Amino acid sequence: SRLGRLPGRQDWSSWPHYQAAAAGFRGYWYPVAYGSHIGGRPKQITLLGEKIVLIRDGGRHGAVYALKDRCPHRGVPLSEGNQQFPGTISCPYHGWTFDLASGDLKAAITDGPASPICGKVTQPTYEVAERLGLVWVFVGDGEDAPPIDEQLPEELVANTAVLGSRIQPRVGNWRFACENGYDEGHAKYLHRTSLWRMFKAMPVWNETRIVQRGRWIFRVQEQQYWDADFPGLGPWNNQAWYKLKPPAKVSNIGNTGGHREVDPVIAAQEFPGFASVSMPGVLRIVYPTFIHYEFYVPVDAGNHLYVGVLAEFRTGRRVLPFYAKYLGFIRWLFHGEFSAQDKWMVEVTDAPPERLYRPDESLLKWRKLAEDVTEERVARLAGQGIEPIAAKD
Ligand code: FES
Known part of the structure; x- marks a missing residue:
């Protein structure tokens, strides 16, 4: 098992670039x-x-x-x-x-x-x-902008997709929004009541591993636990009579049992995990037939723009059913009610100090990714004689 101890960090000072990026990462x-x-x-x-x-x-x-x-x-x-x-x-x-x-x-x-x-x-x-x-x-800080394709999710650059999107100004620091999106634990607890999850069996907890591939870090689900017995408290689970049965086998795509047909473009990506995140705050959630992205755009230290994009790799006449499904269903349940639960948490999260627990390895790995990548950029700019502008609060 990979379940180790977390470092006892309780603020953001171990990641000085991340800590300084209250109003976002430049570049x-x-x-x-x-x-x-x-x-x-x-x-x-x-x-x-x-x-x-x-x-x-x-x-x-x-x-x-x-x-x-x-x-x-x-x-x-x-x-x-x-x-x-x-x-x-x-x-x-x-x-x-x-x-x-x-x-x-x-x-x-x-x-x-x-x-x-x-x-x-x-x-x-x-x-x-x-x-x-x-x-x-x-x-940026005066450097030439890199081609935007280098920053967009690779599968969106290389394939034709039909998209549904939603842009919403939200209160709260962009880092809380990004951390919430990638947060391992909240998916099982905060969202247990969402309509999107109404018929879906949800584990109580799972063992995960974070792996990096290219610009992205992925949450890989190793083991899911559907029932738990809490010492001195009793049994607890996330099931109900109207929910589907837990899948026999855990898949790392779409959090499903691995029995659903996977879109060929999505299958070809061989994503190691269901949820991944990349700089400068982009979340990618992979389902068998579509991918959902969230861009957390820093407005200032206290506000961000939530940009949700849903992509299906369809063309021609197959596009029409997507719009019907997106406008009639997904936009409300997923980009709406489900995402409103996230919005609520981001608004009420307080700044560190914080006391992290085991599933927060996902947060730690994201912060480390941000820190390392920023370090590289600062060094690159220094080589060009450019002094990075400090983040504004
Ligand atoms: Fe812009 Fe005078 S022209 S303030």
């Missing part, structure tokens, strides 16, 4: 909005504590741009302004007009065409990508 792409919700009217978002204006240039099929949402003249948000010339955005106050791609001040309208301030001011910009129907923004 990553984050999904911030539906592409269809960004048009020619500027929209303000907050990402990693930074106010950013998003605008789509050149109509429905044009590109989305992102700039720091604070006019350098007198500090008014550019998102309050609008577009006066193609390829630019103008501040509503005095008409300073910035190039969307470069951020260069192209005109200060109220100082005439020969304004000497032009060419002397550049507004910071952010790299933007549109993937999976979402707008993604890269927040």
Whole structure:
């Protein structure tokens, strides 16, 4: 058995980068909005504590741009302004007009065409990508953004999928949201009452092992225990007469008995475990016929964006039943009621100190992954002479 003792850590100081990342890790792409919700009217978002204006240039099929949402003249948000010339955005106050791609001040309208301030001011910009129907923004420290495909789940880059998604602003630190998603114990206890689990047999507890493959760490279920007898208290289980029987054999896909047909694209991934997590806070839950992802997007230290994406690897006419199933069922039960239980816990979780128990190995491994990867990035930036910006609280 792999059931060892946990180190007696009670705060986050063993992971200084993780501890400092209250408002998120820099150097990553984050999904911030539906592409269809960004048009020619500027929209303000907050990402990693930074106010950013998003605008789509050149109509429905044009590109989305992102700039720091604070006019350098007198500090008014550019998102309050609008577009006066193609390829630019103008501040509503005095008409300073910035190039969307470069951020260069192209005109200060109220100082005439020969304004000497032009060419002397550049507004910071952010790299933007549109993937999976979402707008993604890269927040870094001045380095070039890596290709977004290097950060997206590999199976979504390599295969055609039909997607259902949900974006919800939520209260609470993004780390609590990510830890909750990957948390071993809560799936068996917090969610035992969810409608999603209503007919599903749930073990009381299980032995797990965390394994790393590439950028992801996986929870591998080794042994499940369906009944327990607690000394001095008595028996307890998660079953009820209307629940399905526990599976005879434990599968590491979909938490099922391994008897359901697995989608060929999903089977081909040979995922070692049901739940996996990667930087900068992406959860992947694999079911036999679909995959559910959660992106925990840091807004600031006290708020995050919950972005839930459900993917089925279908094309052509097989797409229609997916939408019927997603809109009629999954969206409410899974992205709705089930996920609302998580939302509730993230809102009420208090900051460390904490006293961890055995199933929290999943949390420890995630924190360690974050810490190690960040260490690598800091070293890489140092090699380029870039001093990382400290996280903002
Ligand atoms: Fe933006 Fe004056 S504050 S132009």
